[in-house]
Amino acid sequence: MVQMAIELRNVRKQRRTKTIGPLNLKLPEGHITALVGQNGSGKSTLLQMLLQLNHPEQGQIYWFESMYADRLPVELRQRITYVPETSLSEEKHWSAEDAARFRSYWYPQWDNSYFQELIDTFEVPLNIKLGKMSKGERRKFEIAAALAARPRLLLLDEPSSGLDPFAWKKMIEVLRRYMNENNATIVISTHIVEEVRRLADYIVFMHQGQVLGMAEKDSLYGLWNEVWVNVSDQEELKELSAELPGTLHWTMDTPGVASFVTEHFYKIEKRIQNLGVHVIKSRSLELDEILSLWTQGHYPELVDLERGD
Amino acid sequence: MWIPIQINENSAEPLYHQIETQLRALIISGVITEGTLLPSIREFAGDLNCSVITVRRVYQDLEGEGMLRTRQGTGTFVSHVGDGAREGYKRDAVTKALESAVNIAQSVHSSEEELREIFQEIVERKYKEQQ
Numbered sequence: 001m002v003q004m005a006i007e008l009r010n011v012r013k014q015r016r017t018k019t020i021g022p023l024n025l026k027l028p029e030g031h032i033t034a035l036v037g038q039n040g041s042g043k044s045t046l047l048q049m050l051l052q053l054n055h056p057e058q059g060q061i062y063w064f065e066s067m068y069a070d071r072l073p074v075e076l077r078q079r080i081t082y083v084p085e086t087s088l089s090e091e092k093h094w095s096a097e098d099a100a101r102f103r104s105y106w107y108p109q110w111d112n113s114y115f116q117e118l119i120d121t122f123e124v125p126l127n128i129k130l131g132k133m134s135k136g137e138r139r140k141f142e143i144a145a146a147l148a149a150r151p152r153l154l155l156l157d158e159p160s161s162g163l164d165p166f167a168w169k170k171m172i173e174v175l176r177r178y179m180n181e182n183n184a185t186i187v188i189s190t191h192i193v194e195e196v197r198r199l200a201d202y203i204v205f206m207h208q209g210q211v212l213g214m215a216e217k218d219s220l221y222g223l224w225n226e227v228w229v230n231v232s233d234q235e236e237l238k239e240l241s242a243e244l245p246g247t248l249h250w251t252m253d254t255p256g257v258a259s260f261v262t263e264h265f266y267k268i269e270k271r272i273q274n275l276g277v278h279v280i281k282s283r284s285l286e287l288d289e290i291l292s293l294w295t296q297g298h299y300p301e302l303v304d305l306e307r308g309d
Numbered sequence: 310m311w312i313p314i315q316i317n318e319n320s321a322e323p324l325y326h327q328i329e330t331q332l333r334a335l336i337i338s339g340v341i342t343e344g345t346l347l348p349s350i351r352e353f354a355g356d357l358n359c360s361v362i363t364v365r366r367v368y369q370d371l372e373g374e375g376m377l378r379t380r381q382g383t384g385t386f387v388s389h390v391g392d393g394a395r396e397g398y399k400r401d402a403v404t405k406a407l408e409s410a411v412n413i414a415q416s417v418h419s420s421e422e423e424l425r426e427i428f429q430e431i432v433e434r435k436y437k438e439q440q
Contacts, residue, residue, distance in 0.1 A: 031361065180351040201360035218324045218363045225321065266321035283319050 004065055005029040005153055005185035006050060011059035013045055020045050020209040022059060027187060027202070029064070032179060034196045034217075035189040036291060037206035043189040044085055046206070047155045050187065051082055063153075078107050081146040085157040087138050092131025096124055096141050100148070107149035115148035121170055135162035143171060147178055154178075156188040160195060172198050193287045203287075207295055215300050223300050224285040224293065225265035230278040231258040243275060244268055248298070261285065263298070310348060312341065316357060325363045329370055336376050336387055337398040345387045347377070 004026050012021035020042040027033045035043040048054040049061060052072055060067055063076060072080075091099045096119060104110035119126065122140035130138055139162045146154060160168050176199070178184060190196060196203060196217070203220060205212045231237045237258050241250045247268075248261045257280065262268060265282060272279060285293070294300065314331045316324065335341045347353065350368065354361045368385050371377045379385045414424045 176351060176355045180349055180355075198355075198358050201354075201362055216362050217360045221318065222321065222324060225319075269321065282321070 002028040002030075004062065006187070007062040007065070008046075009060045009062075011049065011056045011061060013042075013049065013054060013056045015045065015209075018209055021056070023211050025204065025211055025214065027185065027204075029185050030183050031201040032175075032186040032188065032199050033202040033204055033214075034200035035187065035204050035206060036191070036196060040208075041206040042209045043206055044157055047082070047157050047187065047189060050153075050155055051077075051080060078109065078149075079152040080155065081107070081149045081151040081153075082155040083139075083142045083146050083157060083159050085161075087130070087142055089131075092129060094130055095128065096126050096130065096145075099130060099141070100145060103145055103149065109150040111148050111150055114150075115144060118144035118147060118174065121174065122167060136164060136167060139163055140167055140171075143174070147174065150182070152182075152184055154184060154186045156186065156190075158189055158191065160190070160192060168195075175199060196287055205291060205294055212294055213299055220287065220290050220300055222284050224261060224263050224290055225282045226259055226261050226285060227265060227272075227282040228253065228257055228259045228280040229272065230256060230280060232256060240275065240277060244271070248293075261293075263300075310341075310345060311356070312348065312353070314357060316359075324359055325366050328357065328359070328363065329367045332367060333371060333374075333376065334398070334402070336371075337390055337395055339390075339395070341387055343387050343389050346383075347385045347387065349384060 006025070006027040008023045008025040010021070011023040012019065014020075018040075023042075023046065035046065037043055045054060049056055050063075060069075063072065063080075068076070091102075094102070100110075100112070100115055104112060119141070122144055124137055124140050124144065125133070130141060133141065139159065143156075143159055146156070160171060163171060172195070175186065179186065186199075188195070188199065200217045202214055203217050204214045229240070231240060231252070234252060237250055237252060240258075241247060241260065244260075244262070246263065250258060250260045252258050269279065290300070312332065312335065314328055314335075316327055320327065332341075341347075347368075348356065350361045350364045354364045357364070368377060368379070372379060372385075376388055376390060377385050378388050411424065414427075419427075
């Protein structure tokens with residue numbers, strides 16, 4: 001069975017204008033979980049609770065299957081690193097090297113040669129103060145410093161905001177390599193579909209302070225299809241859609257061609273053919289389209305972690 | 310090692326099934342030879358942009374079929390594939406391809422005779438080219 005890096009049980013947090021939770025969630029160790037959802041859906045609050053920067057009013061949080069209600073033990077805290085959405089201002093008068101020296105004091109696993117390697121890879125300037133760096137440069141420093149502490153749990157809050165496409169690609173590669181060489185867990189909040197596609201093993205979907213569900217990434221892709229068929233007129237379209245319960249968004253695209261959206265296309269493909277209807281083409285829905293269906297209440301099949309792999 | 314697997318994102322075939330079928334074919338056809346060390350689960354997932362869960366499932370299935378073996382701490386290797394399996398695979402692959410050709414012929418209402426004629430022609434032309 002898979003060990004859990006994080007488990008949330010009925011966790012509730014009151015924010016100024018809204019309530020987050022109750023959250024129930026299990027994040028498996030050794031995997032990358034992407035938190036996706038609109039602004040204000042509670043992703044950052046969730047990440048902050050995993051570091052105890054925020055404390056929930058109700059519910060329990062477990063780290064590696066143990067609960068620490070008061071305070072995370074130092075040995076565990078030293079194995080968790082965090083790239084916050086906005087960098088801390090406390091370090092702004094330091095250069096990357098000063099900040100690295102300071103952090104190495106707090107993180108005993110700090111790997112300075114790895115830090116140097118990452119700084120080289122990301123081309124972060126060493127001699128200017130963090131506060132004087134561009135947003136992207138500062139971001140790259142933060143990612144490098146979070147990894148150099150050799151975390152067992154890495155929390156990334158929109159790490160790629162401000163990165164140019166080249167730096168972004170390097171970040172993806174660096175994170176993959178870290179995961180390949182260490183039994184680490186990454187929780188990453190992101191708005192970038194391509195980032196989810198390239199990195200995530202699991203996707204947790206948050207909406208208005210709730211977890212709408214968690215799915216294995218690959219089970220989402222190919223789950224929904226848009227299908228184009230030959231249909232002569234509106235009447236035939238109506239008849240056909242009635243024959244295919246569960247299909248959505250029927251539209252007449254051009255005379256003679258209609259499209260619709262369906263889950264598990266392969267299950268109804270034969271049926272469509274038997275009805276004498278010609279399928280012109282089909283395509284898999286993109287992640288953002290799947291997520292928008294999700295907010296409309298069309299849940300995908302969820303993962304069952306208990307089953308193991 | 311880089312494994313030439315092509316994923317069709319618009320296929321209704323589940324991702325793990327696409328990967329498994331192609332990897333099996335590469336092993337049986339001898340493109341990937343016995344003893345080859347396959348990429349780690351995380352590396353392979355990265356190459357294919359899929360999750361480690363999918364790759365793990367593929368490796369486990371093929372291990373179950375005896376095509377792969379995993380050595381703790383070293384990685385996953387290609388095992389010995391018997392000649393019987395190779396012959397069987399060859400036959401299956403050709404049968405499948407011919408079946409889909411016949412399906413097309415039927416869908417455009419070719420007669421049996423017509424189809425045999427076309428088939429004969431293609432075989433003669435292709436095998437002559439080879440000589």
